[in-house]
Amino acid sequence: MEPIVIAKNLTKSYTKGLRALDNVSLTVNQGKVLVVMGPSGSGKSTLIRTFNGLETFDRGELSILGIKVNSTPDERKIQKIRRRVGMVFQQFNLFPHLSILENITLAPVHVQKRRQIEAEEYGMFLLSQMGIDSHAKKYPSQLSGGEQQRVAIARALALKPELLLFDEPTSALDPERINEVLDAMRRLAEQGMTMVVVTHEIGFAKDVSDQVLFMDSGKVIETSPPSIFFSNARHERSRKFLNQLDNH
């Protein structure tokens, strides 16, 4: 099995000595789903944002899809990675001035230089997979949060990525809308997509993930399969966090 993400001792500190990442090491193999959990400010988002170059790190080694990234970012390498890695954000971050279909075809046409018609056909295919092909001509603001997030997933898929990053994809949604997005992510996992998901959705993590990585103040506290993590977490800190999520 081919490793897609290999991180070794990633460390990033902000001024004032605050550590966002503290010796983080992990491996994600092809076709696997890694769920990253942890209290807010624990460095989860920072971690997955280093995977496509949105954040830099100070020390450590990182290899994404076999491309090595240093602490001094090489713009060409990062562009190469971004073409093969999709990302879905908490706040959707759709382009408000473009229609749904234009949001999806923008990168295939201008980054991968595919033909407009071909990109539109594939975009419509992705939208129908997400169950929102009837909205193709609308604009982001005319859609509900759940629909916008599914568009964002389709936009990330349009580049046919080999790795998908999700940064709290359901945290900005109404409770009733969360499942439609999680279902779409479940289907992707079933199709064998490699994914790294920052989320607090325990149900999703239990059903879909292969590994759960728990972080606190920049450190990896534990990495366990979900069956162990949710029933019998090894670390006291993880159990405390899970208790609090349950009481919520």
Added chain:
Amino acid sequence: MFKINISSIIFSLKNLKKTLFSNLFNTIISLLIILFISKACFNTFEWLIFKADWKVVTTNLPLYAFGSFPPNEQWRPATWIISLLLLSILTLCGPEWKWLRKNLLKVWVGTIPIGLYLLYGGIGLSPIMSRHLGGLTLTILLTICSSFLSLPFGIVLALCRQSSLPFVEKLSSIYIDVMRSIPLIAVLFFGQLLIPLFLPVGIEIDRVWRAIFAFSLFVSAYIAEDIRGGLQSIPNTQIEAANSLGLNQYQIIQFILIPQAIRIALPALTNQSIGLFQNTSLMAILGLVELLGIGRSILANPEFIGQYIEVYVWLASVYWMVCTIMAVLARNLEQKMTINQANF
């Protein structure tokens, strides 16, 4: 849109009685003011209809419209102005066909080369010198060409001001600050008197184009600031999303930043172009016979001497009309562009 509701009129009349005529003192004041206003209105209308001699306007209509454009060629500017007017009407109340709406902006941009061809002539049309341009035609030409040139220049300046290269950033900041601290009339003087001195021998730009360049240099500094405001209000997450899709810096500027910045800056840009239209009248002082200039030269004609009020009332109403059309068009454009991003 405005439904007249009889009961609400009666109510407001009652209200009026309460507010304006509640006691003796208020009644006297109200009556005095009403008397004054009605006298003023009466005098104005009396002057407009009976006393004013509109011959100074009616006999010179072609002059106001086309200046000293050769009479047998005046169909050319007339075609241009009428097509601009028809296009405005089409934009405002035309049918909502998709292909029409999609291409309307291109048609608007297309009126510029067509207008230049009609005015200056060339292939198939007899060439006309710049000095024959005048009146409303020249005013519109100055406005349209200057705004069209200053928009891209302003965008480039705004982008440079946000640049991470300190030299580029400083240079554009200095340019913008200098232009904003010089009065427009000084820039126009510079354009008319100094540009010819600086140009190498043999190269000559005629007065109309010197004015257009001077206006563009001036207005682009203001446009740059409007666009910069638009750029700054685009959330950083938009750039992150574009980055994560692998778009490079130039593609982000072209597809994400500029379209959104222009949408946000649109009301301010409208202001600039209406201001520009009115400011073209400054060229009358510098010897171009645009709308105001032609008015002044008509007043210099012994036949119409002393009829200042008629001419200036007429000119004011023409300026008012064109500005209103521009404002309505801009509002229409704003509505069309913001409809798609209600909660942006």
